[in-house]
Amino acid sequence: xxxxxxxxxxxxxxxxxxxxxxxxxxxxxxxxxxxxxxxxxxxxxxxxxxxxxxxxxxxxxxxxxxxxxxxxxxxxxxxxxxxxxxxxxxxxxxxxxxxxxxxxxxxxxxxxxxxxxxxxxxxxxxxxxxxxxxxxxxxxxxxxxxxxxxxxxxxxxxxxxxxxxxxxxxxxxxxxxxxxxxxxxx
Numbered sequence: 585x586x587x588x589x590x591x592x593x594x595x596x597x598x599x600x601x602x603x604x605x606x607x608x609x610x611x612x613x614x615x616x617x618x619x620x621x622x623x624x625x626x627x628x629x630x631x632x633x634x635x636x637x638x639x640x641x642x643x644x645x646x647x648x649x650x651x652x653x654x655x656x657x658x659x660x661x662x663x664x665x666x667x668x669x670x671x672x673x674x675x676x677x678x679x680x681x682x683x684x685x686x687x688x689x690x691x692x693x694x695x696x697x698x699x700x701x702x703x704x705x706x707x708x709x710x711x712x713x714x715x716x717x718x719x720x721x722x723x724x725x726x727x728x729x730x731x732x733x734x735x736x737x738x739x740x741x742x743x744x745x746x747x748x749x750x751x752x753x754x755x756x757x758x759x760x761x762x763x764x765x766x767x768x769x770x
Contacts, residue, residue, distance in 0.1 A: 603628035607677035607728075609670070611660065611717065612687030613645065614638035617735050621684055626653060633673030636687065660687050660713035661705060670720040680724035685714040686735040690750040703749045710753035715760060722768070732768075734761045 608625050612618030614636035622634045626648055634642050635656045642655035654676040658669040674680055689709045693702060718732055725732065736754045743751055 603630045606630045606681040607632075607679050608682040608684060609633045609635065609673045609677070609680060609721065610684045610686060611635045611658075611669075611713075612685075612735075614641035616686070618684070618686030619645065621686060622653075623648070625682075630682075631677055633669075633676055635669050635673065660717075661708045663716060666713060666717050667720060670717060674721075674724055679728060680721055681728050681730045682733065683718060683721045683725060683730070684733045684735070685717060687713065688735070688753075690747060692746045693749050694746060695748055698749065706749040707753050707756075710750065711756045711760065714757060718764065726768075732761075732764060734758075736761070 603625060606625070606629075608622075608630050610618055610622040610625070610632060613622040613632075613634035615638065618634075618636065619641070622632055622645055625632050626645070629652075631652045633654045633656055634645055635658050636642055637657065637659055639655060639657040642657065646653045646655040654673065656669050656672050658665040660666060687709060689706060691702075691706070693706075714734055721732075724730070734757055736757050
């Protein structure tokens with residue numbers, strides 16, 4: 585599902601045409617991988633809805649090209665905000681070609697000292713929100729034969745002591761991505 589996106593990630597100018605006017609939603613765009621991805625897509629000519637909790641950081645990106653970028657503040661732990669984010673993004677973009685799920689959180693925790701609510705929060709942000717946002721976007725992506733890109737990390741396939749919930753969430757995200765590829769790859 586992500587092959588067209590991945591193929592365009594080279595630094596050459598030939599991929600500019602591929603991303604020109606593509607309509608993208610990028611979660612977690614206020615920092616890190618999400619922000620870098622959003623800025624890269626904007627430079628390649630894409631129209632992008634950028635989403636995250638830090639609205640000031642999102643507005644910094646939006647100022648790059650206000651006619652092609654919409655900043656949307658959203659807390660991905662709240663289903664209603666996920667729904668509103670997708671609705672606002674689709675309305676601004678006029679459709680959807682690429683969904684990039686880059687939002688995530690990590691903090692140290694272990695089985696002995698972690699409250700279930702803290703574990704649930706990491707799972708909600710890193711896995712459940714991706715599932716729900718992708719579910720909300722699928723009807724729009726189906727129309728354009730679009731793609732979903734889920735950002736994971738090394739700890740999704742390699743355990744790391746002291747980050748049990750993060751490792752679990754990223755392992756789940758990797759399996760979700762594989763299952764979606766089978767389910768939606770056609």
